[in-house]
Amino acid sequence: MxxxxxxxxxxxxxxxxxxxxxxxxxxxxxxxxxxxxxxxxxxxxxxxxxxxxxxxxxxxxxxxxxxxxxxxxxxxxxxxxxxxxxxxxxxxxxxxxxxVNDLWEMIPVRGRWNVWQREKDGGLTFYCAWGDNPLTKLTLTPDEARVWWSIDGEKTLRAIQFDEQVPPEVVLGVVKKLGHHSVQALKLSALGLRFYKKRPQMKPQYLTSTMPYRPYVPGADGVLGELPKALEDYFSPEGYYRGEIEDADQQFDHEETTLAHLFRIPHPALGGRTYGQAVIDALMKKERVPDGELKVLEIGGGLGFMAKAVVEALVAAGRKVTYHIMELSPVLAAAQRERTAGLPVTVHMGDVLKDAFPDTGYDLVLANEMIGDLMAVKLDHARFGLGQGEEVDDAKFQAGLAASGLAGELVKKYTVPIGDAPDPFYLNIGAWQLAERLFGVMKPGATAWITEYGELGKWPVLSTHLDHPELSIHFGHLTVVARELGFETDYDFVMDLIDMRRDLEGLQTTRSYFRALTALLAERGITLEKVGYTREMFVELLGDKVQPGEIGEIAFDRIEDRLMGLVPHEFKAILLKKPVTVEA
Ligand SMILES: C[S@@+](CC[C@H](N)C(=O)[O-])C[C@H]1O[C@@H](n2cnc3c(N)ncnc32)[C@H](O)[C@@H]1O
Missing domain, CATH: 3.90.930 (Outer Surface Protein A; domain 3)
Structure with missing residues (x-):
């Protein structure tokens, strides 16, 4: 042996x-x-x-x-x-x-979302703040900066070294410095970028992706250390709002920005109006704001900007207003009280799906970009016998509904079509329950303005880029439920309803990029805010404190496609009108 x-x-x-x-x-x-x-x-x-x-x-x-x-x-x-x-x-x-010795034939490609400033000696300093990691700065010497400027997405490292006549270790040093996960300014590609110009779908994702998450060190002896919470543990995210928000402003500037937040200041894309004013204009144009005294309910009021703007717009239009906010997060409720001090606004703590509403007989309900935070369930084909053949076995389907708790009950009650569901699939049942609950507290003739990221015919998609998961809304399902309840429904792009100018150019950011750029500008005495900067607004912000070409990379895009970290055309509104005569 x-x-x-x-x-x-x-x-x-x-x-x-x-x-x-x-x-x-x-x-x-x-x-x-x-x-x-x-x-x-x-x-x-x-x-x-x-x-x-x-x-x-x-x-x-x-x-x-x-x-x-x-x-x-x-x-x-x-x-x-x-x-x-x-x-x-x-x-x-x-x-x-x-x-590092294998790299000479690779082609360096610049990463996305770099923030840098030129140094007086010809060097370059990168500002990096990936995810929640602390800001780090990394400076390239003038020789190293020449390597950086020589990167064109086509030349190999060997060609760059030849062109710039710098020692080989300088070129490799740049790759080590800029490729590192704390910087992510450079990636290496086997092919030049020209190859992908006509074949963008073949471009490897890592060339344009970034890694904003937290480093994770598995425990000793190959035993995995504690993993961050799995996705399923977050459903529903209302636990997140109740407990986890610690700093209200930070929440909207960094964790979760909304269109309402970007447009909380008078904005050129809204003809000088704020988001709240524009919403009221939209509702007035559609004759959804009844005359006389108004009772308004806002659900999930964020920092209170919308409440302030809406009340001020209604008062300016000669209305007497009573305005209630129902809010789950104590920290946000405090911010709302502070922002609306002196206005006829009362903030009530509560979970909109569980607790009693502050009142009934509302003329107007506003739920702006909050239904994505309500409860959702994840289900799969197997339990309903879906996707196995042409015909669905009705007995199996009904048994699946019976075994799916509240979700099954609601699908059955409102005949929500789920036959074309992907596998697995999500149902935004919290949004459906909200519609159910609202019907009871709205006056006949009243309207609810409900907006969120989503589409009429697209199944909910999970976004995990935030610090808590969020689902897009299947507005088709919500429409089915709302109509079954007796509401009349309208569905539209938010940007069209608020008359947003689509063609202006706006600053593009990600969460990490925004943090890095904020830090760079702060050193020059400039405060970058989370507002929807147009090109002109940004130039004005920099004033004479930054010379052209001194900092980079600053990119603008049409605001309908991207504004700061949001894609405005993805936000939709459903208006639920309770008919004046409700059928018995
Ligand atoms: C994404 S923020 C939107 C804030 C604001 N409406 C805007 O458009 O900027 C979601 C808001 O809904 C609140 N919220 C989330 N779940 C809630 C619930 N179940 N009941 C009441 N408020 C809730 C959050 O605390 C937060 O104020």
């Missing part, structure tokens, strides 16, 4: 050994883990068990030993196939091999 072969060999003499690249870092967000490659910029999303598999290679080890141990770890794929993928993406390498 021969002696067992050693599993781990620290002698590095065995050519069969592989090790995890020291240039890889792990990140986690909402139950998902990612590996970022600090030289190439690759971003690999994977399950925690696959990361644990990669982590088996913390010290040099023979891959066949690891594969044997994990022979049954992955359902459909073999562990060997994952070794192949990790080799391909430079996550596994031979021990003592420095990958």
């Amino acid at each position: 021969s002696a067992p072969e050693p599993i781990i060999d620290h002698g590095h003499g065995d050519s069969r050994l592989l090790v995890r690249s020291p240039y890889t870092t792990s990140f986690a967000h909402m139950g998902e883990v990612y590996v970022y490659h600090d030289l190439y910029g690759y971003i690999l999303k994977m399950s925690p068990d696959l990361l644990a598999f990669l982590d088996e290679f913390k010290a040099p080890i023979r891959p066949d030993e690891v594969c044997r141990k994990h022979a049954n770890s992955f359902e459909e794929q073999t562990p060997e196939s994952f070794v192949g993928i990790f080799l391909q993406f430079g996550c596994l390498i031979k021990p003592d091999h420095d990958q």
